[in-house]
Amino acid sequence: MxxxxxxxxxxxxxxxxxxxxxxxxxxxxxxxxxxxxxxxxxxxxxxxxxxxxxxxxxxxxxxxxxxxxxxxxxxxxxxxxxxxxxxxxxxxxxxxxxxxxxxxxxxxxxxxxxxxxxxxxxxxxxxxxxxxxxxxxxxxxxxxxxxxxxxxxxxxxxxxxxxxxxxxAGERLRLQQRLMDLVLSDHRDAPATDLAERASQVAWTLPKTVSVGLLLRPARESVAPAVGTEILLDMESERPRIVIPDPETGGRTEQLRSTLVGWAGAIGPPVPLASAAKSLRWAEAALGLMERGLLPRDQVLHCSEHIESLVLLQSEELIDDLARRCLAPLEHCAPTHGKRLAETLLAWLETRGGAPEIATRLGVHPQTVRYRLRQIRDLWGEEIDDPDGRFAIELVLRAQRLRERTEAPVSKSR
Structure with a gap:
C-alpha cells in the first residue's frame, strides 16, 4: 500500500x-x-x-x-x-x-x-x-x-x-494440528521418525506420557486460553483438544487449573505417548457424563479424580440390567423401607463391620441395624454369602448412590 x-x-x-x-x-x-x-x-x-x-x-x-x-x-x-x-x-x-x-x-x-x-x-x-x-x-x-x-x-x-x-501463526497451527492428529491416532505402526519430525516442526519435545482433554467453550468467540507452547491446543475443533505433556510433572496440574479458569471440559488420565488415544476416549466418556449431568459441568475435571463415576456410570444400561437381577429381593418392599435396607446392605458390604459400626455410619440405633440385617439375610438367602454375588450387589448400590449424589443438584436447580 x-x-x-x-x-x-x-x-x-x-x-x-x-x-x-x-x-x-x-x-x-x-x-x-x-x-x-x-x-x-x-x-x-x-x-x-x-x-x-x-x-x-x-x-x-x-x-x-x-x-x-x-x-x-x-x-x-x-x-x-x-x-x-x-x-x-x-x-x-x-x-x-x-x-x-x-x-x-x-x-x-x-x-x-x-x-x-x-x-x-x-x-x-x-x-x-x-x-x-x-x-x-x-x-x-x-x-x-x-x-x-x-x-x-x-x-x-x-x-x-x-x-x-x-x-x-497460521502455519504453526496447521503443523500443530497435524502433530495432534498423529499423536491421537493409532500410530504404533508408524515410523518413530514421522512423529519426531512433526514435533520438531513446532519445537515440541516428545514426552514420555501425555494427558489428552476436550474443552467446552464458555462462548463461541472465546479467546484461546494461554496454556503455553509446551501444551498442544487445537482451537479449530468444535470441542477444543488439548494434549498435556508429562502431566504429572510437578505443578503442571495446578498451573493448568488456574489457566483454564472459566472453561469446562475433561482431561483424560496420564498414559504413555503411544496410547494418547486412550486418554482421549476417557475424556470423551467424562464429557458425555457431564452433558448428562452426572459429573460437574462448570469446571475442567480430571478423569483420574473421577474413576469410580467413569467406571460405574458410563455403562448405564448394563448397570440397570444388573440392578434388576441383584436387587430383585427388594421388589416386594415398600419404597422407603427398600431404600433403607439398600443403604444398610451397602454399609455392611463396604465396612463388613458389626452393627455398632454400621449404626454409627447410618446414624441409627444398633438394634435397628441388627433387625435390617436379619431381613436382608431372609431376602437374599445364601446369595448374600457368595463373594461374586456380594461384589455385584455392591457395584450396583455404589452406582445408584453416585447417581443420587449427581442428580440431586440438577433436580434442585430445576
Missing amino acids: PTTLRPFEPHSAWHAVPPALVRHFAATALAEVPDLAEEILREIRNGYPHLRFSLDESGEPMALVGIRHALEGFVRHLLAEEGSPAREHHEVFQKFGRAEVRDGRSLDSLQAVYRLGVRLSWRRLAEIGQRVRIPPPAMYELADAGYEYLDGLVEESVRGYAEAAARR
Whole structure:
C-alpha cells in the first residue's frame, strides 16, 4: 500500500518559499541521496550489528534500496504540483517488517533504526537548507513533515510484520494440528521418525506420557486460553483438544487449573505417548457424563479424580440390567423401607463391620441395624454369602448412590 504525505497548508511557511528555491533545494537533496543513503546504512550497521541485510537481485542490500526510495520519495513530495502528495510504494519496508518476524524479533529495533535514519536525514537536509537559504520557519515545518513520513514507513513495516506473524501463526497451527492428529491416532505402526519430525516442526519435545482433554467453550468467540507452547491446543475443533505433556510433572496440574479458569471440559488420565488415544476416549466418556449431568459441568475435571463415576456410570444400561437381577429381593418392599435396607446392605458390604459400626455410619440405633440385617439375610438367602454375588450387589448400590449424589443438584436447580 502506498505511503502518502499531506500537502503543506496554503499559508504555511514552506508554502511561502519561492518555487525556484524549492526546486533548487530538492535538486540538491536528490543529488546527495545516494551518499546520504550510504552514510545512514553505515551508521545502522555500526549501531545494530545483529541486523541481517538481505540482497536484491542485483546484489545490493535491500536496506540501502529502501533508504534511497524513502529519501527520494520524501524530497519529491516537495516538488509535487499544486500541493498534491507524491505516492511511493514501500514494499521494501513491509519486507523489513516481515524480516523481523522471520528473525524472531519485535519491531522495537526496527523503529529505532528508522529514528536513526530520520535524525541523520534531517541533519543533512538542514545543512542543505542553510546552503540554499531556506528560511528557518520553513525548515521547521519540513522537519515535522519528515516525522510524519517516518510514521508512514513504520505503518508499512507494521503491516508487513502483522501479515508475516499471522502467516507464521497460521502455519504453526496447521503443523500443530497435524502433530495432534498423529499423536491421537493409532500410530504404533508408524515410523518413530514421522512423529519426531512433526514435533520438531513446532519445537515440541516428545514426552514420555501425555494427558489428552476436550474443552467446552464458555462462548463461541472465546479467546484461546494461554496454556503455553509446551501444551498442544487445537482451537479449530468444535470441542477444543488439548494434549498435556508429562502431566504429572510437578505443578503442571495446578498451573493448568488456574489457566483454564472459566472453561469446562475433561482431561483424560496420564498414559504413555503411544496410547494418547486412550486418554482421549476417557475424556470423551467424562464429557458425555457431564452433558448428562452426572459429573460437574462448570469446571475442567480430571478423569483420574473421577474413576469410580467413569467406571460405574458410563455403562448405564448394563448397570440397570444388573440392578434388576441383584436387587430383585427388594421388589416386594415398600419404597422407603427398600431404600433403607439398600443403604444398610451397602454399609455392611463396604465396612463388613458389626452393627455398632454400621449404626454409627447410618446414624441409627444398633438394634435397628441388627433387625435390617436379619431381613436382608431372609431376602437374599445364601446369595448374600457368595463373594461374586456380594461384589455385584455392591457395584450396583455404589452406582445408584453416585447417581443420587449427581442428580440431586440438577433436580434442585430445576
